[in-house]
Amino acid sequence: xTQVAQPQQQGIMMSDAALRHVMALRDSQGxxxxxxxxxxxxxxxxxxxxxxFEDPNNIRENDEVFDYGGFKVVCDPKSxxxxxxLMLDYSDALIGGGFQFTNxxxxxxxxxxxSFS
Numbered sequence: 001x002t003q004v005a006q007p008q009q010q011g012i013m014m015s016d017a018a019l020r021h022v023m024a025l026r027d028s029q030g031x032x033x034x035x036x037x038x039x040x041x042x043x044x045x046x047x048x049x050x051x052x053f054e055d056p057n058n059i060r061e062n063d064e065v066f067d068y069g070g071f072k073v074v075c076d077p078k079s080x081x082x083x084x085x086l087m088l089d090y091s092d093a094l095i096g097g098g099f100q101f102t103n104x105x106x107x108x109x110x111x112x113x114x115s116f117s
Contacts, residue, residue, distance in 0.1 A: 010066050011084045012037055012073050018090040018099065019068055026053060026071070034059065034072035037088070038079035047082065049101050 014022070026033050033053040042048045056072060059065060064080045067071040075083060087102040 009063055011080060011086075011093060012066050013085075013087045014068060014073065015087065015089040018088045019071070020090075021055045021090040021099075023071060029053060032056060034065075034074050036074045036076075037083065038076055039088075051099075 022035055027033075034056045035051060036054045037049070037051045039047045040050055054074065055068065059072070059074055062074070062077050064075045064077065066075075081102065082105055085104040089100045091097045091100065
């Protein structure tokens with residue numbers, strides 16, 4: 001069973017494995033960064049997930065900010081409409097490994113799991 005890093009009232013939830021991996025990636029950058037998660041048009045199902053590190057000074061006033069023990073996950077107001085309740089997990093399996101998005105708002109997902117409608 002996937003361990004959830006924070007209580008389930010978070011708008012964007014992360015498993016312990018995802019949080020550990022994101023923190024290791026951030027630490028390798030050598031800077032204090034937050035993780036921006038969002039959606040954009042595209043992908044084989046209509047919308048695709050996006051995430052990238054960002055300087056915390058770029059957090060906008062209307063962004064949703066979720067705190068994981070001092071590490072911030074940030075989402076813009078339009079994307080949170082599609083992502084509220086999202087579970088971000090990580091697996092280091094050789095086949096099918098990487099970040100996995102479990103989105104309760106998705107009606108359909110593609111085979112790669114990186115886009116939805």
